[in-house]
Amino acid sequence: MLTIIQSPSKYIQGAGALEKVGKYALMLANSYLVVADSFVMNLTQATLEKSFQISSVQAYFEIFRGECCKKEINRLGKILQRHGCKGVVGVGGGKALDTAKAIAFYNKVPVIIVPTAASNDAPTSALSVIYTEDGAFEEYLMYPSNPDMVIMDSTIVANAPLRLLISGMGDALSTYFEARACYEARAVSMAGGQSTLAALNLARLCYETLLEEGLKAKAAVEAGVAIKAVDHIIEANTYLSGIGFESSGLAGAHAIHNGLTVLEECHSMLHGEKVAFGTLAQLVLENAKQEELETVLDFCVQIGLPVTLDQIGIQDNDDLKGKIMKVAKASCAKDDTIHNMPFEVTEDQVYAAIMAADRIGHKWLKNYNIVL
Incomplete structure (x- = not known):
């Protein structure tokens, strides 16, 4: 059997990295659906909006409702389609990031992962953990490739709970x-x-x-x-x-x-x-x-x-x-x-x-x- 190693195309880590998301996003597409839960959205939206504006990238922000389940993936995918977005940015914790990866996979667009905490190893992987609407494990959803980029702002991560x-x-x-x-x-x-x-x-x-x-x-x-x-x-x-x-x-x-x-x-x-x-x-x-x-x-x-x-x-x-x-x-x-x-x-x-x-x-x- 073959041996295989795989990883994201880019892994970027450092203080202030959130301010550079627009610069790196433009390398892949010019319009994105940005997905985060309400707390993370309040924390990051202003910085992300400014970053996207500087790089002339159009962004639509939508709240993630908390569970990486098929219903939520489908709901957000329809929003991406309605706005004609050419990529997905997932911001926050593991379930939000896994949901962003799933949306990108089903809609055949690039995905940028922006964790706000170092709470698990999901960000770099070519898979999502899918749960039922009640929060029980359902399946692993496997992807043909890893996220296009993972961007870690170490200042934000260090200030997370x-x-x-x-x-x-x-x-x-x-x-x-x-x-x-x-x-x-x-x-x-x-x-x-x-x-x-x-x-x-x-x-x-x-x-x-x-x-x-x-x-x-x-x-x-x-x-x-x-x-x-x-x-x-x-x-x-x-x-x-x-x-x-x-x-x-x-x-x-x-x-x-x-x-x-x-x-x-x-x-x-x-x-x-x-x-x-x-x-x-x-x-x-x-x-x-x-x-x-x-x-x-x-x-x-x-x-x-x-x-x-x-x-x-x-x-x-x-x-x-x-x-x-x-x-x-x-x-x-x-x-x-x-x-x-x-x-x-x-x-x-x-x-x-x-x-x-x-x-x-x-x-x-x-x-x-x-x-x-």
Whole structure:
């Protein structure tokens, strides 16, 4: 089988990058539908309008209603068609960006992705995660190419809520472990082939960057200041994780995340928070070395990522076994990425891994005198 690596045509990161969107957009088209939720639109519209005007690019702004589902994709696509837009700009978080990619794909126009937070690795990828209108995972929508451009304004990203940056680190945390599993299994990645050495090592660099820079970046954002570690974590959360997962592959952590979406009590949790717990469960599932497991546990607790079920909203009660069996069953769906693990995985094994990861997490929290 062929090895494949893929990435956006351009990745642009730095302070004030939002002011340059019009300049780069003009390279692809002269009219765009700009999609963002109401909060992000209020934050960015004036700057974007000025940037588009300077570059003589026409822009139509439309509010994204919050869920990356087929109904919302179709609604926004009709607006793009009505205005005759030749491209899409998605601004904001993961679901808004995934929706922008889907609109562009169905309408055969270029797409520019402008994240306002480093909360996940969706921006660079050639896929969208499609949910039902109620917020449950439905499918991955795969595209023939990555976004034409990804533009990260590091000033805006660093001033986003700290929880979003931490969630991005949770999403990025899984990248290396899932890439390693896929490499060992010779699994087919999201890019359509086996992992290259380059992709695997970008995934490893992502993990190493999190361990080296994560706590410093968190402290800086808490203090309201910008330091180099913040830039490094933005790149790790977005570019390194994005290329690493897409061109190496997803495995247990994201499948378990997808399983968790069937529980309503998890819907308030961010993607990366659920993926972080899924990473712990994957490490238990594959019987990872104790030292490695402890390193991940330490990182999660210090950064503020969940290591127990109750930290992601699942209470220990009489219904717990039934709920986690539902999660395990959904995680092992026929086409989900749990089957990229380098061994056969059953629902019972996933259930056991989740329950054991939860108990390990509780025991580890006691090392920090944290009692839930």
